[in-house]
Every structure is written in C-alpha cells, then in structure tokens.
Amino acid sequence: MSHALVPTKLEELWAYIAENPEAMLCAGGTDLLVKIRSRSVTPDCLICLERLDDLKGVRFEAGEIIIGALTTHRELLHDPIVQRDLSILASAVQNLGSPPIRNMGTLGGNIVTASPAGDTLAPLYILKARLKIRSKESSRSVPIESFILGPGKVDLRAGEILSEIAINQDSRFTVNHFEKVGRRNALACSVVSMAALMNIAEDNTISEIRLAWGSVGPTIMRFGDVERLLEGRQLTVRGIEDAIRKVQQSVSPIADTRASADYRRDVAGRLLLRLLSYASSR
Amino acid sequence: MIVSFELNGKDVHVETSSDRRAVDLLREDLGLAGTKESCGNGDCGACSILVDDKARLSCLTLAAQLQGRKVVTIEGVCGEDGRLHPVQKAFIESGALQCGYCTPGMVIAVIDLLNSNPSPSRNEIREAISGNLCRCGAYQKILDAVEEVVKDSKKEAS
Incomplete structure (x- = not known):
C-alpha cells in the first residue's frame, strides 16, 4: 500500500475517491487491515472514513431509526435509542470481537465485510434494515438482504459508500433474542448464531416470529416456512420440535477449523429451544 | 507526510x-x-x-x-514526577504478571475501563480485558490487582 487518506468532510471524500478510483474504503479496519497485512488484498490507496462525523450517531427521523454507518460498536452499546429500541442489536454487539475491536469497528464495516459470521447481520435482517447507499451524485436505498450477495460480496458500485442503516419499527416484539455459539466468549468468530424477534399470546402460542441464522450458509439464512410453521404453535418442546428438524434440513453449513458442518446443523436447529425460556409460566 | x-x-x-x-x-x-x-x-x-x-x-x-x-x-500513563499509575502499582503489588509481555496492553485496557466505569465488578473487569491475552495465565492476579485499585480509590473517596 502506498498511502492512507483520512477525509473529514464528505466533499473531501468524494474528491479523494475521484482522484483514487482504485482506493479501498476503511470503516474501522479491524478486518481490512488484517487482510492487507496478509496481502490477501493489496490496495494502492486506503481511504479511512472514521472522521466523517456526518456518518455517525443514532437518531429518529420520520418514524425510522437511522444509524450512521461509521458508528462504532462501542457507541452503539452506549446509545440510549439502541438500548431501548434495538436491544437485539445491542446483544449482538455486546460480544462482538473484544473491547478494543468494538472501539474501532463500525456497524457499516461489519455489514460491508459481509462475513457469514458477521455478528450484527442476523439481527439487522430480521429488523428489516434498509441501507442507504450514497455516491457523489446519487443515493439509493436497498434492503440488507439484497445488498449482501455472498461471503465478502456486496452490491456496492464504484464511487459508492454505505452511509446509513435505517430501521423501521413497524412491529414491536416482546422477545428480542440473540445467541452466538463460539469457541469462547471474546474474540470468537461465531460457529452458529441465531437472532429471534417474537411475540407470545396469552395462551403461550407464538403469535409472530422472525428468525435468522448466521454462520450456517454463504449469507445470513432466513426460512419463511419455519416461521409460518411456528406461528400459532405452543411455545413448548412438542410445539417446536418439527421446526427444529426443518431448520436442520434447511441450513447449508460448511466445516472449518471452528466446527464441523454436522455440529453447526445440529446446533442451528436446537438454538430454537432457547426460546422456551420466554414461555409464559403457568 | x-x-x-x-x-x-x-x-x-x-x-x-x-x-x-x-x-x-x-x-x-x-x-x-x-x-x-x-x-x-x-x-x-x-x-x-x-x-x-x-x-x-x-x-x-x-x-x-x-x-x-x-x-x-x-x-x-505515570505521573509527571515518574510515579507509577495506580494500576501499574497494583499490578506489581498483586504479582499480576510473570513474563510481563501483555502487561502494557492490560494496563491500557484497565485504564480505559476505569475511565468509563470506576467501580467495575469482577465480571466487568474480565470482560474489559477479554481482548488481551496473557499466555502466562496471570488472569486471576490481574483481576485481583484491578479490584485492589477499585478498593483503594473508594477508600480515598470516602
């Protein structure tokens, strides 16, 4: 690499991008700088985005929660809006990396890195996050599931940046559940993760549920048939056992140094059992 | 540049x-x-x-x-007169190191923790140093050291 640029204003960013069309963008660098060091990517120029204050912070706007893409994980954890209204995202960020990684890494960085094990992604999928993509001339908005195309692959064209994450709180859920299974709690790449948003009726049936799994396929996986199967079911072992099997049949995990494919498949389904802890006690 | x-x-x-x-x-x-x-x-x-x-x-x-x-x-991190930072002092007094290679990073992590949370629980200390590896395995002594700092600062405050 030959040089690193640190713009403080968007106009400066657009100028740098125009002058260095091959530059890579760095939104924290906890992943990218590791790849550069191992020479798996070799950019001539790096543009570090962390001083673009316009792309930071959490706010309400027109009924939506807007998160600046350069908001660090630590800032998310301390943000009152995130704590109150996006607790599922907060639980995912709580165990992301380690304290210094959370001081440096950003939500936008985690999204654009598009790792199947990216901790914030499963929550963002079921929160139906929309991503605002900007370039000097234009802006567009895409749902996160169409933005992430595969491992490390996203729908970001030359000259574009991910600027904001928008979450519309159309439905409220009483259960905001996230669990990551890893080899240890800190600095662990997830073996399997599951995010769940759920409402439970008074008779202990599941009235509404959204589910997403990480690390069991090329991108975050959601199964509409599993959600439809569960809605109306009793929140008991008997009520969800066929959904567990269906998840195990539907995921497509790989084996790697962290776990075998069979283990991931098994655990992905069984993570649904955790939801029983929210069952209304009689 | x-x-x-x-x-x-x-x-x-x-x-x-x-x-x-x-x-x-x-x-x-x-x-x-x-x-x-x-x-x-x-x-x-x-x-x-x-x-x-x-x-x-x-x-x-x-x-x-x-x-x-x-x-x-x-x-x-030490004072201008060269006096050790309370965290450094506690590490020495508690024997919170063997080879000492991880110690500078540990001390920095603990200072960051105490700046935002002056009286952390043992678990909060564990979490705060969870990004710092100590291959001698001095973790328990490190936790003891940080607890000593917290105790001392409470004594001073009262």
Missing part, C-alpha cells in the same frame, strides 16, 4: 509514510518500545494504546489516523 499528534502529553511532528502502522511508528521511529506487538492481527491486545482516551490496537491503526489525536502509551 508529517504526522502531528499529542503523544504522552507532548506535541510530536514526525515524518513518516501515511500507511505506517502506529505500532511501528511508536516503537521504531519514536523509540517507545513499551507498546508490544504480538499477533499483529488484533487478536491479542498487546499493542493497545489510548487514542482520545479509548483503547485502540496500534497494529491495526495507521500513522495517518493519529493526525491531531491525543495518544497515550504505557510510557505516558
């Missing part, structure tokens, strides 16, 4: 390439070898420094990113 920043309370201006890693800039160009490098990948915490009062990994920070920032390394 010339990078200008505050380093341990003093302004420095240093000619370097913008993509030089902060850990190399500090250790090799500025002679501050207290900051250690171990994994070089952000997994071990040995190279932690404070940038604007927050712990950052200097192996994953580039020189250009330090421009205008306030940087504190392990050399800068």
Whole structure:
C-alpha cells in the first residue's frame, strides 16, 4: 500500500475517491487491515472514513431509526435509542470481537465485510434494515438482504459508500433474542448464531416470529416456512420440535477449523429451544 | 507526510509514510518500545494504546489516523514526577504478571475501563480485558490487582 487518506468532510471524500478510483474504503479496519497485512488484498490507496462525523450517531427521523454507518460498536452499546429500541442489536454487539475491536469497528464495516459470521447481520435482517447507499451524485436505498450477495460480496458500485442503516419499527416484539455459539466468549468468530424477534399470546402460542441464522450458509439464512410453521404453535418442546428438524434440513453449513458442518446443523436447529425460556409460566 | 499528534502529553511532528502502522511508528521511529506487538492481527491486545482516551490496537491503526489525536502509551500513563499509575502499582503489588509481555496492553485496557466505569465488578473487569491475552495465565492476579485499585480509590473517596 502506498498511502492512507483520512477525509473529514464528505466533499473531501468524494474528491479523494475521484482522484483514487482504485482506493479501498476503511470503516474501522479491524478486518481490512488484517487482510492487507496478509496481502490477501493489496490496495494502492486506503481511504479511512472514521472522521466523517456526518456518518455517525443514532437518531429518529420520520418514524425510522437511522444509524450512521461509521458508528462504532462501542457507541452503539452506549446509545440510549439502541438500548431501548434495538436491544437485539445491542446483544449482538455486546460480544462482538473484544473491547478494543468494538472501539474501532463500525456497524457499516461489519455489514460491508459481509462475513457469514458477521455478528450484527442476523439481527439487522430480521429488523428489516434498509441501507442507504450514497455516491457523489446519487443515493439509493436497498434492503440488507439484497445488498449482501455472498461471503465478502456486496452490491456496492464504484464511487459508492454505505452511509446509513435505517430501521423501521413497524412491529414491536416482546422477545428480542440473540445467541452466538463460539469457541469462547471474546474474540470468537461465531460457529452458529441465531437472532429471534417474537411475540407470545396469552395462551403461550407464538403469535409472530422472525428468525435468522448466521454462520450456517454463504449469507445470513432466513426460512419463511419455519416461521409460518411456528406461528400459532405452543411455545413448548412438542410445539417446536418439527421446526427444529426443518431448520436442520434447511441450513447449508460448511466445516472449518471452528466446527464441523454436522455440529453447526445440529446446533442451528436446537438454538430454537432457547426460546422456551420466554414461555409464559403457568 | 508529517504526522502531528499529542503523544504522552507532548506535541510530536514526525515524518513518516501515511500507511505506517502506529505500532511501528511508536516503537521504531519514536523509540517507545513499551507498546508490544504480538499477533499483529488484533487478536491479542498487546499493542493497545489510548487514542482520545479509548483503547485502540496500534497494529491495526495507521500513522495517518493519529493526525491531531491525543495518544497515550504505557510510557505516558505515570505521573509527571515518574510515579507509577495506580494500576501499574497494583499490578506489581498483586504479582499480576510473570513474563510481563501483555502487561502494557492490560494496563491500557484497565485504564480505559476505569475511565468509563470506576467501580467495575469482577465480571466487568474480565470482560474489559477479554481482548488481551496473557499466555502466562496471570488472569486471576490481574483481576485481583484491578479490584485492589477499585478498593483503594473508594477508600480515598470516602
């Protein structure tokens, strides 16, 4: 690499991008700088985005929660809006990396890195996050599931940046559940993760549920048939056992140094059992 | 480029390439070898420094990113008269190290913790140092040391 640029204003960013069309963008660098060091990517120029204050912070706007893409994980954890209204995202960020990684890494960085094990992604999928993509001339908005195309692959064209994450709180859920299974709690790449948003009726049936799994396929996986199967079911072992099997049949995990494919498949389904802890006690 | 920043309370201006890693800039160009490098990948915490009062990994920070920032390394945590920082003192008194290689990073992580949470629980201390590996396995003594600092600061306050 030959040089690193640190713009403080968007106009400066657009100028740098125009002058260095091959530059890579760095939104924290906890992943990218590791790849550069191992020479798996070799950019001539790096543009570090962390001083673009316009792309930071959490706010309400027109009924939506807007998160600046350069908001660090630590800032998310301390943000009152995130704590109150996006607790599922907060639980995912709580165990992301380690304290210094959370001081440096950003939500936008985690999204654009598009790792199947990216901790914030499963929550963002079921929160139906929309991503605002900007370039000097234009802006567009895409749902996160169409933005992430595969491992490390996203729908970001030359000259574009991910600027904001928008979450519309159309439905409220009483259960905001996230669990990551890893080899240890800190600095662990997830073996399997599951995010769940759920409402439970008074008779202990599941009235509404959204589910997403990480690390069991090329991108975050959601199964509409599993959600439809569960809605109306009793929140008991008997009520969800066929959904567990269906998840195990539907995921497509790989084996790697962290776990075998069979283990991931098994655990992905069984993570649904955790939801029983929210069952209304009689 | 010339990078200008505050380093341990003093302004420095240093000619370097913008993509030089902060850990190399500090250790090799500025002679501050207290900051250690171990994994070089952000997994071990040995190279932690404070940038604007927050712990950052200097192996994953580039020189250009330090421009205008306030940087504190392990050399800068003691008082002006050279007196040890309370965290350093407690590490020594509790025997919170064997080889000492992880200690600068541990001390930085603990200072960051105590700045935002002056009376952490043992579990909160565990979490705060969860990004710092100690291959001698001095973790329990490190937790003891931090608990001593918290106890002492409460005594002082009362």
